[in-house]
Amino acid sequence: MTQSPFRISKAVIPAAGLGTRFLPATKATPKEMLPVVDKPAIQYVVEEAVGAGLTDVLMVTGRNKRPLEDHFDRNYELEEALLKKGDQDRLAKVQQSSDLATMHYVRQGDPRGLGHAVLCAAPHVGDQPFAVLLGDDLIDPRDPLLSRMVEVQEREGGSVIALMEVEPAQIGLYGCAAVEATVDSDVVKVTNLVEKPEPGEAPSNYAIIGRYVLDPAVFAILRETEPGRGGEIQLTDALQKLAMDEKVGGPVHGVVFKGRRYDTGDRGDYLRAIVRLACEREDLGPEFRAWLRSYVTEEM
Numbered sequence: 439m440t441q442s443p444f445r446i447s448k449a450v451i452p453a454a455g456l457g458t459r460f461l462p463a464t465k466a467t468p469k470e471m472l473p474v475v476d477k478p479a480i481q482y483v484v485e486e487a488v489g490a491g492l493t494d495v496l497m498v499t500g501r502n503k504r505p506l507e508d509h510f511d512r513n514y515e516l517e518e519a520l521l522k523k524g525d526q527d528r529l530a531k532v533q534q535s536s537d538l539a540t541m542h543y544v545r546q547g548d549p550r551g552l553g554h555a556v557l558c559a560a561p562h563v564g565d566q567p568f569a570v571l572l573g574d575d576l577i578d579p580r581d582p583l584l585s586r587m588v589e590v591q592e593r594e595g596g597s598v599i600a601l602m603e604v605e606p607a608q609i610g611l612y613g614c615a616a617v618e619a620t621v622d623s624d625v626v627k628v629t630n631l632v633e634k635p636e637p638g639e640a641p642s643n644y645a646i647i648g649r650y651v652l653d654p655a656v657f658a659i660l661r662e663t664e665p666g667r668g669g670e671i672q673l674t675d676a677l678q679k680l681a682m683d684e685k686v687g688g689p690v691h692g693v694v695f696k697g698r699r700y701d702t703g704d705r706g707d708y709l710r711a712i713v714r715l716a717c718e719r720e721d722l723g724p725e726f727r728a729w730l731r732s733y734v735t736e737e738m
């Protein structure tokens with residue numbers, strides 16, 4: 439067992455995709471800024487990173503990066519106005535996102551795929567393991583995943599990916615992992631990865647979801663990875679090389695996630711995320727649940 443000599447502190451959040459599934463909302467706004475109840479989706483993701491002890495956050499942005507940067511920065515004008523009104527509650531909400539973490543930004547000129555976005559983080563990350571959180575993948579704050587992945591990486595070394603069991607009919611939409619069991623029921627050893635397998639060719643029902651803790655060896659592999667599916671540099675292709683040759687960057691393990699997760703880049707899942715999180719909010723929940731109950735019984 440290799441013990442990782444580093445305490446993981448850096449998180450990379452790719453948020454430079456085109457968000458075409460959400461047009462026209464994403465014409466001038468990154469999809470990561472779409473609100474889930476009253477917070478942009480990306481704030482949940484940064485809060486998750488911070489909750490797992492990662493306080494240095496690098497966001498990979500594309501065109502329309504301004505709203506992302508502004509959201510995690512101070513807004514003196516607004517703060518001043520709220521202060522004058524004595525509105526402490528809203529002032530705290532405004533300040534919360536700028537006080538969360540040390541934020542850094544790097545620009546991905548062309549959206550050449552998730553692998554390319556991760557490669558843009560190489561100069562900032564340097565030679566230590568780091569986390570990647572996809573900006574449009576929302577893990578319910580009550581179901582911690584990243585902290586468990588960090589724990590497994592620190593114990594086993596190498597890289598750790600997040601896996602979720604999906605229906606066989608759905609696996610073709612995801613990267614899929616071939617796995618072996620380990621002594622921990624929620625941890626598997628990853629032996630191979632296939633991006634969006636054809637029906638009948640999937641090695642398992644384990645889909646890769648948007649959380650990774652990666653060995654920096656992934657950067658050298660990404661530099662040599664040719665564009666794959668859709669002309670994009672796929673992170674899964676680089677992870678496959680890591681999984682198939684432990685000598686390169688240590689083993690690849692998977693943490694099997696059984697909690698609630700929403701792909702906020704998908705319209706249906708985005709709506710489900712809002713309804714679920716709104717129902718469970720102390721301030722909005724009771725009234726919203728009552729309305730929803732009567733809406734479902736009377737209108738549907």
Ligand code: UTP
Binds near residue numbers: 454551554
């Ligand atoms: P997606 O494939 O879900 O993002 O990428 P997309 O391309 O924006 O979505 P659609 O299909 O057009 O609606 C997964 C994650 O990787 C980021 C995205 O921002 C998202 O968080 N990404 C993707 C990049 O940062 N750069 C890229 O070149 C591609």
